Amino acid sequence: MDWKSTIHGFESYLLLERSLSSHSIEAYQRDVHKLSEFAVLSLSVTSPSQITTRHLEDFVQQSSQLGISDRSQARMISGIKAFFKYLLIENLILDDPTELIEGPKLSRKIPEFLTVEEMERVLSAIDFSQEQGQRNRAILETLYSCGLRVTELISLKLSHYYPKDGIIRVIGKNDKERICPIGSEAIKHIDYYLEAVRRHMTKIQKGSEDILFLNRRGRKLTRVMIFHIVKQVIRDAGIKKNVSPHTFRHSFATHLVEGGADLKAVQDMLGHESITTTEIYTHLDTKYLRDTILLYHPRNN
DSSP, rough: HHHHHHHHHHHHHHHTTTTOOOOHHHHHHHHHHHHHHHHHHHOOOOOOGGGOHHHHHHHHHHHHHHTTOOHHHHHHHHHHHHHHHHHHHSOOOOOOOTTTTOOOOOOOOOOOOHHHHHHHHHHTTTTSSSHHHHHHHHHHHHHHHHHHHHHHTTOBBBBGGTTTEEEEEEEEEGGEEEEEEEEEEHHHHHHHHHHHTTOOOOOOOEEEEBBSSTTTTTTBBOOHHHHHHHHHHHHHHOOSOOHHHHHHHHHHHHHHHHHTHHHHHEEEEEEOOHHHHHHHGGSHHHHHHHHHHHOOOGGGO
């Protein structure tokens, strides 16, 4: 059992069993390749079955000495743990050498978000004199109303839009589908875009007929185009924060939690697999929590 054959098998496992994206698979493979190079060149270990916990500790230590950040180390260890889990499943090893390996403790970075007032400024800054102004307003309203990822937004289908029911069907990570409520303002601007802009497009490219938001050539929008739209309107609104399309998703979640929304409901709407990912939004607004305690705690009355 050599490194090359097991890494190839690991790739198939990630694709077929774990259904990971090509980006995640490449990252996992890259991490295991780094370990294999270290094992062969520094330890003369030619098979992953010979790897011990001590070998892995030396590898992690070397990575730290090379200046690799804690976040990169944590991701690398996660990939290596997945690799040895695969070897266990395939009965290629009897014991897991990663069992006692722990990654660095990471501080959870609070994401940038827009206040409600800033969001109003942004949405009001759309230039309707521009040809695609109505489409861009509908796009930003949808991002904020539904908390979508950029990839989810540009892949939205007409056939998955149900304005009468106030919902959209979203295809998220790993092709997982979820139902998202969509607000009345977003519906109003989408419907206006469909009636005033999209239905008058003379040519829609093959394969884009069911895509909701299109560019002027009748094609599906790119991620880069969404970034460009956001950057332009942020400048027009005079917002100085570092805002990306993902900021609309963070703002959506933050405003829901601030308003008292159930965290599990927010998790479902965002499409997070683990609620721990959603929990970061619970400490974005400490003033809201403080005011709640002062209002409701019996010792403060």
